[in-house]
Amino acid sequence: MVENPSVTAITMQGVNKWFDDFHVLKDIDLQVAMGEKIVICGPSGSGKSTLIRCICKLEDHQRGLINVLGIELNDDIANVDEIRREVGMVFQQFNLFPHMTVLENCTLALTLVRKKNREEAEAIAMGFLEKVHIPEQAAKYPGELSGGQQQRVAIARSLCMNPEIMLFDEPTSALDPEMISEVLDVMVSLAEEGMTMICVTHEMGFARRVADRVIFMDQGEIVEQNDPLSFFENPANERTQLFLSQILQH
């Protein structure tokens, strides 16, 4: 996780995707360097989720190239597996496994995929649960936790796999306002440690604080991208201006 801008973490070249006849992603070109933090924003339905879901092949793209950590994302299962092991994803709805305790949620992939024995796996998992400040909840079931706690468990669960890249799809949109900051704090500290991150979020405070680049998407296109300062102060495109005026109003 050492910052090394010479290695690209993710390269997308001319990526196109259709849902049946609906053109969701149009000629997406995107380069993400190792250690870079990117925030993607844009109106609902603009294809933000689809874009980051393509990176770990939760969606297939139909045209264009996606390359993650030097591995080409194609139909080769071995490549897909390797990429998924290096890319962690956090979802809006947490997607914790409800029938397992918090600790079991975290150790599952460690034992099955990383082939750790139980003691090792639990030690690693407890380490990350401490990092997200909820080691005391390890024995509980997800249903017994608050939304903010669940999302932090979900982050810890991804981190257990020791990913090079973390993708966040609106991690705070399903949370009550008072729980948003506890999740953002975890994400900020992750960013400070140099994790390569792509976050779909409308938390503009977070974007200003940690993003190296903010990307605005609309109707399946990357309309504008810039460093946070220029992006928020001098948006060039009028669609961006409109969007920003709408979300920054209140």
Next chain:
Amino acid sequence: MTTAIQQLPPAKPSFAARLQKSLFNSPLDCVISVVCAALLFYLLYQIIDWAFIASIWRAEDVALCKAADGACWSVIDARHRIILFGLFPFEEHWRSTLACIVMVATIVASCFTWFWSATRLGLLWLCGFGVFYILMRGGMFGLTGITPERWGGLALTIFIFASVSLIGMPLSIVLALGRRSKLPVVARLTGLFIDFFRSLPLLTILFAAAVITPFVLPGWLQGDKLYRVIVGFAIFFACYQAENIRAGLQAIPPGQDEAGLTLGLNYWQRVTRIQLPQAFRNSLPSIVNQFVITFKETSIVTIVGFFEILASGHAAYGTGEWTPHYVEVYVFIGLIYFAFVFSLSRYGAYLENRMRVGHG
């Protein structure tokens, strides 16, 4: 607002108070309650009188039965071996008894969560079933051989139920997963298979298995008639159970599988660790229900010539002096069914309760 008196929850109303409120709240309520209570007591008295007070118990006293008002349990005393063991040779009844105990113990043991892993459950059933089979079939370890045509009574009922479950359960999981497969060919074919067998009455399937398959299958594949009937029954069971499991799979949010994917779990890991455990939880009531139905439906095999417990009961009161006492025989068999089915459904309820914790 400044007083710091601790608020206690309101005291629960006493039992008498609740009774008063629900049963004697108005004059009409009182009348209805009293009439119902009287009726209930009268019925209960009649049943107890028939079953316990005015009844004859010992086989030797059968002569008294004609005069008695109550149940004639002599028929059970005299004929219970036929009911429980059917045509199984008399001197070998201990084997059938032991086999039943082993099988019931196996079923009970597999209800404990400690056994819930593929290896443990597999080993348990391999042992339980093996011992059952050796005891019943004989022909080794110095036990005389007894062919399945002579098996009967409770042991046969349990054998059919256990083997239908044993073959049917794994098959139902395969069918449920197959029907949800991403490969259209697999999904269509399993769908067709399931719908075909669900559209046939069980009776037709059993008849086909018993009577028709011998003309179709090569000799080495036919096996005994009992095994063919069991396989037919198991397929029928699996098709229904597969739909129950599929309903449970359908209810799982797609995000669960996606979370598994991004963690790098492969298909079987996602199926066994994420999907199936949740699917079983989701459709536990209907899964248990299917077992209950199957246990009761085992009696249908009489029609293709097997002496399961209901048929052997029929035989038990079928001769001479016992013919008037069929009610007692059916009550006895009914109680056996009740013991099995009731414990099955209680176990289902217990499981549901236990699993609710996990969902929070």
